[in-house]
Amino acid sequence: MVNKRIGIYPGTFDPITFGHLDIIKRSLKIVDDIIIGIADNINKTSLFSISERSELIKNDIKSAFNHNSNIQIKKVSGLLTDFSKKNNATCIIRGLRAVSDFEYEFQMTGMNFQLNPNIETVFLMSSDKNSFISSNFVKEVHKLGGDVSNFVSQNTIINLDKKNN
Ligand code: COA
Numbered sequence: 001m002v003n004k005r006i007g008i009y010p011g012t013f014d015p016i017t018f019g020h021l022d023i024i025k026r027s028l029k030i031v032d033d034i035i036i037g038i039a040d041n042i043n044k045t046s047l048f049s050i051s052e053r054s055e056l057i058k059n060d061i062k063s064a065f066n067h068n069s070n071i072q073i074k075k076v077s078g079l080l081t082d083f084s085k086k087n088n089a090t091c092i093i094r095g096l097r098a099v100s101d102f103e104y105e106f107q108m109t110g111m112n113f114q115l116n117p118n119i120e121t122v123f124l125m126s127s128d129k130n131s132f133i134s135s136n137f138v139k140e141v142h143k144l145g146g147d148v149s150n151f152v153s154q155n156t157i158i159n160l161d162k163k164n165n
Pocket of ligand 1 (some may be wrong): 042
């Protein structure tokens with residue numbers, strides 16, 4: 001029997017957007033199982049706690065996928081490469097939105113490769129309509145009263161409302 005290919009899709013997901021969901025959907029064409037790894041980026045301050053982010057992801061996954069038994073959500077503690085190894089992942093999946101993402105992703109991939117050369121990073125280009133979404137913009141636009149319903153789910157909007165009131 002052929003071993004299952006497990007991909008890790010890591011990110012801050014503060015909060016998850018339609019752009020992330022699109023990458024998750026498309027990743028399932030190249031891996032059998034996907035683990036959404038919620039990590040804290042030490043250079044960012046998060047609005048939602050890890051458990052709140054996990055609940056938001058769980059809710060969106062349930063609405064977006066009929067069969068979701070091949071999608072898991074886990075917290076990444078420590079290094080992503082160690083987390084990937086512990087979970088028997090064959091690859092790390094990242095979305096690329098614009099050329100501006102490239103340099104940062106290039107450096108991160110290089111560092112991860114030095115830490116564990118057995119794990120490859122695979123990039124998927126964001127689809128056009130998602131290429132300008134970022135969690136920070138969603139939070140800023142929502143805070144200033146803008147409509148973010150094209151970027152995040154209604155459930156996420158309700159939770160953003162709670163944070164802003
Ligand atoms: N559609 C829409 N938006 C997208 C997207 C897509 N397909 N892909 C990424 N984004 C956005 C995110 O919303 C996020 O926006 P923000 O900056 O406004 O929050 C931004 O692009 C990039 O964030 P994300 O994909 O969440 O990555 P990150 O840079 O915040 O996280 C980690 C990077 C978590 C993967 C990295 O910090 C990590 O691996 N941490 C674990 C510790 C570790 O191993 N460190 C060493 C790394 S070398």
